Amino acid sequence: MITDRRTEVKRVLLAALVINLSMTGLKLVLGLISGSLAVVADAMHSATDALSSLMGLLTNSLSDPHPDRDHPYGHEKYEAVGALAIAGFILFTALEILITAGERLLDGLPALRINGPELFLLLLVLLFNLGLASYERREGRRLQSQLLLADARHTTSDIWTTVIVLVGLTGAWWFKVNWLDVALAVPLVVLLLRVCWQVLRANLPWLVDHIAIAPEAIHEQAMAVPGVLNCHDIASRGVLGQRVFIDMHMVVDADDLPTAHRITEMVEERLESRFGPVRCTIHLEPRDYAEQHITFRGAHG
Missing domain, CATH: 1.20.1510.10 (Cation efflux protein transmembrane domain)
Incomplete structure (x- = not known):
């Protein structure tokens, strides 16, 4: 809010x-x-x-x-x-x-x-x-x-x-x-x-949009939500405790859109309870898109 x-x-x-x-x-x-x-x-x-x-x-x-x-x-x-x-x-x-x-x-x-x-x-x-x-x-x-x-x-x-x-x-x-x-x-x-x-x-x-939260910390919170199989390409910016914008790619254990949407809502709620006001953009991906690199690497990663 x-x-x-x-x-x-x-x-x-x-x-x-x-x-x-x-x-x-x-x-x-x-x-x-x-x-x-x-x-x-x-x-x-x-x-x-x-x-x-x-x-x-x-x-x-x-x-x-x-x-x-x-x-x-x-x-x-x-x-x-x-x-x-x-x-x-x-x-x-x-x-x-x-x-x-x-x-x-x-x-x-x-x-x-x-x-x-x-x-x-x-x-x-x-x-x-x-x-x-x-x-x-x-x-x-x-x-x-x-x-x-x-x-x-x-x-x-x-x-x-x-x-x-x-x-x-x-x-x-x-x-x-x-x-x-x-x-x-x-x-x-x-x-x-x-x-x-x-x-x-x-x-x-x-x-200059410096990192606001370590991607490892965001990854830990997201993976603790039931139904999340993988999250990667995590990026954040803003001021912790005031307003943080988070982007991530995520693979969830769901075959229908309503269930997948509910899982992403649970992730957003968990991140907000842990880090304060956040605005998340979560990109859902197929299971074969799962990656081990959790942080955003950019074009030169």
Whole structure:
């Protein structure tokens, strides 16, 4: 059964958009008041958070899981495309931080106008981001939304950005060492690149139709159904636990179509009970078509 969770995902993304816009404005004001390029860069990071939430809202409206004439397999891959766009925003943020650090070095590390109230406001921003990331991650897992999980990773990267900026500015204020926030830019960029890679690794297999379930596991479940004599050329794609498409060739112990059809229905029911939502295409074949090779080998197999 197809479950459309887009309304719930939209509610989460709207909350994230409002919070990210508020944090962007607050950080930008703090950056301009203090003269800290690091805080301005952090504000730009929050701006990409807001942009990714907006992109998520647009993507979510397109990712209808129900098939139609032009999209017989549904529209869910739009969600993965949106997640990849978020990865692009994260990469952009990492590059911007490096550029900002370079500009500060070229400017001779100008003195910062930072004190306790500004640092307290940054700490408040950090707490808001912690709450938002936790909320998006929890809802993403509950709704099985790759889009929300990707946005949660981006929000988490903003947490690390704010932590590093906060530590650097506190050191610069307390010890009068202005280069601390610039020195901390390098580990910050490494953290952002790691998050970018995590988003890519989670979504690229979905877009390129990488195997979703090992053919041996599918074969084991199918052969456990009474009446199945052989199944081969097994292929699968999709996201396990969310939506998987399975193709297989099968030989059944039946001489009439109604009985053969009932056996294939039992196979589909067993696969769905074991692997979650699946859509099976089963090709029935004569008994002399039975093969020992269970996996799909393609033209070069």
